Amino acid sequence: MSSIRVYVQSEHFSDIKLVEVADHATVANLKRAALTLLPAGTDPTGLSLSIEDDDVDDDDVASTRRVKDLNPDRGVRVHLHRCKQVAVTVRFGGRTEQHPFRPATTIGRIRQWAGRRFGLKAGDIAEHVLQISGSNEQPDMDTHVGTLVQHPRCAIVFDLVPAHRING
Numbered sequence: 001m002s003s004i005r006v007y008v009q010s011e012h013f014s015d016i017k018l019v020e021v022a023d024h025a026t027v028a029n030l031k032r033a034a035l036t037l038l039p040a041g042t043d044p045t046g047l048s049l050s051i052e053d054d055d056v057d058d059d060d061v062a063s064t065r066r067v068k069d070l071n072p073d074r075g076v077r078v079h080l081h082r083c084k085q086v087a088v089t090v091r092f093g094g095r096t097e098q099h100p101f102r103p104a105t106t107i108g109r110i111r112q113w114a115g116r117r118f119g120l121k122a123g124d125i126a127e128h129v130l131q132i133s134g135s136n137e138q139p140d141m142d143t144h145v146g147t148l149v150q151h152p153r154c155a156i157v158f159d160l161v162p163a164h165r166i167n168g
Helices: 027-035 059-064 107-117 122-126
Strands: 003-010 013-022 048-051 076-081 086-092 095-101 128-132 155-162
Touching: 003 027, 013 027, 027 048, 027 059, 027 076, 086 107, 095 107, 107 122, 107 128, 107 155, 122 128
Parallel strands: 003 076, 086 155
Antiparallel strands: 003 013, 048 076, 086 095, 128 155
């Protein structure tokens, strides 16, 4: 029997952790395995598991799916969080767009969504980054939005800004 490596992020630990599950395991089995990574004494009550770049919001449906069907070739990435949704606000050019995203949604995916909402072409989207409002922090494209918020504050505001250009 083979196993699948799953990368786990959470509001409860800063580094990405790794867990292996059998390839026939369900998402419910994966959640139980991921919960073992929590620091000692952490209350798992209310933690939900979201799958990176997955649009299934029904936890009952998601829990019966097989881990092997979650794109294991690219590596399965999940997020444990008490926020089931993160309310994301993006500001650009005097306009504001809002949308709820699951904690495992990547900053890259949110940037693509925001660019389309603001009417940018693909090439123009690529020349912009999301910056946390009121700071200079520009999270990496593969960062889960859930790593940037702590329950009970399940919201974040970004500015869509031009990427730094290095002229050589």
